Amino acid sequence: MLDPLRVRADFPILAREAHPGVPLVYLDSTATAQKPRMVIEAMDHYYRCYNANVHRGLHRLAEDATEAYEGARERVAQFINAPEAAEVIFVRNTTEAINLVANSWGRANLRPGDEILLTEMEHHSNLVPWQLVAQAAGAVVRYLPFTPDGLLDLARLPEFLTDRTKVFAFTAMSNVFGTINPVQELVTAAHAVGAITLVDAAQSVPHLPVDVQALGCDFLAFSAHKMCGPTGIGALYGKRDLLEAMPPFLGGGEMIRRVTFEGSTWNELPWKFEAGTPSIAEAVGLGAAVEYLDAIGMDEIQAHEHFITHYALEALSEVPGLTLLGPAAGQKGGVAAFTLRGLHPHDVAQVLDQEGIAVRAGHHCAMPLHSKLGLPGSTRASFYLYTTTAEVDKLVVGLERVRQVFRQ
Amino acid sequence: MDFDLYREQIIELYENPLNQGVLEAADFSYEEDNPLCGDVIRIDARVDDQGRLAEVKWSGNGCAISQAAASLLTEEVKGLSLAEVKAFPKERLLELIGIPLSMNRVKCALLSLKVLKAGAYGIPEPEEMRKAE
Numbered sequence: 357m358l359d360p361l362r363v364r365a366d367f368p369i370l371a372r373e374a375h376p377g378v379p380l381v382y383l384d385s386t387a388t389a390q391k392p393r394m395v396i397e398a399m400d401h402y403y404r405c406y407n408a409n410v411h412r413g414l415h416r417l418a419e420d421a422t423e424a425y426e427g428a429r430e431r432v433a434q435f436i437n438a439p440e441a442a443e444v445i446f447v448r449n450t451t452e453a454i455n456l457v458a459n460s461w462g463r464a465n466l467r468p469g470d471e472i473l474l475t476e477m478e479h480h481s482n483l484v485p486w487q488l489v490a491q492a493a494g495a496v497v498r499y500l501p502f503t504p505d506g507l508l509d510l511a512r513l514p515e516f517l518t519d520r521t522k523v524f525a526f527t528a529m530s531n532v533f534g535t536i537n538p539v540q541e542l543v544t545a546a547h548a549v550g551a552i553t554l555v556d557a558a559q560s561v562p563h564l565p566v567d568v569q570a571l572g573c574d575f576l577a578f579s580a581h582k583m584c585g586p587t588g589i590g591a592l593y594g595k596r597d598l599l600e601a602m603p604p605f606l607g608g609g610e611m612i613r614r615v616t617f618e619g620s621t622w623n624e625l626p627w628k629f630e631a632g633t634p635s636i637a638e639a640v641g642l643g644a645a646v647e648y649l650d651a652i653g654m655d656e657i658q659a660h661e662h663f664i665t666h667y668a669l670e671a672l673s674e675v676p677g678l679t680l681l682g683p684a685a686g687q688k689g690g691v692a693a694f695t696l697r698g699l700h701p702h703d704v705a706q707v708l709d710q711e712g713i714a715v716r717a718g719h720h721c722a723m724p725l726h727s728k729l730g731l732p733g734s735t736r737a738s739f740y741l742y743t744t745t746a747e748v749d750k751l752v753v754g755l756e757r758v759r760q761v762f763r764q
Numbered sequence: 765m766d767f768d769l770y771r772e773q774i775i776e777l778y779e780n781p782l783n784q785g786v787l788e789a790a791d792f793s794y795e796e797d798n799p800l801c802g803d804v805i806r807i808d809a810r811v812d813d814q815g816r817l818a819e820v821k822w823s824g825n826g827c828a829i830s831q832a833a834a835s836l837l838t839e840e841v842k843g844l845s846l847a848e849v850k851a852f853p854k855e856r857l858l859e860l861i862g863i864p865l866s867m868n869r870v871k872c873a874l875l876s877l878k879v880l881k882a883g884a885y886g887i888p889e890p891e892e893m894r895k896a897e
């Protein structure tokens with residue numbers, strides 16, 4: 357069993373106070389996770405000892421940097437069980453990964469009248485890129501609805517997933533409801549109608565074991581910063597045959613084989629999609645984050661979050677006027693989004709901040725989801741491997757304080 | 765620790781707003797939302813024959829800051845000329861609110877002023893809308 361108090365010792369930031377005399381209670385890991393010492397040190401070490409551009413120089417530093425950069429790719433590939441490291445493309449974040457696929461695959465493959473299927477619980481990052489490419493290609497975007505419990509309405513899937521569907525892009529775990537979607541089942545259904553699949557794994561890769569071969573998905577995207585790694589780097593996994601057939605997304609250095617004044621030919625995978633000098637220190641940091649999570653064990657992390665989520669949902673349901681969004685603890689990851697009767701989420705979050713409690717308030721980049729629920733937004737507490745039951749207790753006390761301030 | 769962020773006045777106005785409502789025979793009405801927060805403010809105003817605000821009502825919903833600010837603003841601008849409304853300094857409204865606001869919350873606080881100015885300008889010109897912000 358994971359001991360969160362031991363884990364916490366690895367995260368320097370968790371020792372700080374939110375305000376003078378008020379300890380920090382960080383319940384916003386779904387927005388971004390905190391970083392363990394090992395990640396910070398790995399990046400620091402890179403800059404102090406072997407900073408150089410990758411794949412270019414023939415000197416010692418360049419060799420070391422290239423080895424570390426490609427080593428990080430190997431580690432990430434193993435972490436998600438990709439068949440080969442060349443199928444892992446480093447990008448800036450999940451958003452960029454999805455834009456890459458929407459633009460490169462989408463522009464080459466979508467025709468007027470084709471359908472792009474998303475779900476109503478998507479983050480804007482898996483929504484806007486498709487709306488843009490649909491507009492350019494004359495394709496249609498459709499949305500698989502969610503039920504009042506915050507689950508995908510699978511009974512209606514045949515109505516939305518048809519032979520007109522060319523791509524089905526969906527989240528593995530909702531960043532608002534926390535719903536863990538049946539990825540494998542959705543991928544199988546999509547393939548049965550000849551559609552390709554993209555999994556937005558921004559919330560699943562940090563929180564549960566992910567095996568792209570078992571899932572069978574064509575593309576899978578995630579960000580390092582939500583999994584104890586740095587900002588500015590993420591990964592796109594894609595099946596080799598699809599990536600090979602796709603035109604480049606960004607042009608520039610590194611992604612070419614040969615350039616002439618008349619035109620260019622492309623580098624091989626994965627570098628074909630990595631134009632320009634990449635985020636080298638960040639890749640090293642991501643590699644260290646993966647190593648850190650691996651050492652603890654994704655099963656252990658998932659079990660701990662399940663325990664905390666269960667505990668939190670039970671405690672929060674006792675708060676008068678509080679309504680939880682999304683399914684029960686058994687069907688969701690470490691996310692508790694809620695509304696407090698009569699109060700705007702920003703007011704709730706602001707009072708909680710005075711108590712040192714960091715939560716997210718607003719639409720969490722899921723405006724359509726909140727519109728469907730008729731809400732301007734919600735307040736969201738989210739949990740990770742370092743979250744303790746004592747922190748959840750503080751949240752509950754903090755919410756009492758909110759109700760006091762607003763005379764509820 | 766400063767628990768004074770939500771001054772008594774803000775909470776009081778949030779619960780018992782001033783000048784809330786809609787004017788049937790308004791000389792100008794304007795509404796805008798802040799999609800980021802979901803705050804919505806509409807302002808209706810009647811102008812007398814001297815060109816002064818005779819009556820101002822606001823309606824809408826959102827966070828305590830945006831709602832309290834609408835009460836404070838509508839109270840403050842009664843009797844002002846249209847020219848004075850157009851020149852109403854945002855600093856004055858922030859002063860009336862009287863609590864330190866983070867960058868994000870300033871937008872909530874100033875939504876009602878933006879709406880009032882846009883209304884006062886009549887058909888809003890893009891340039892004037894920017895000034896109103």
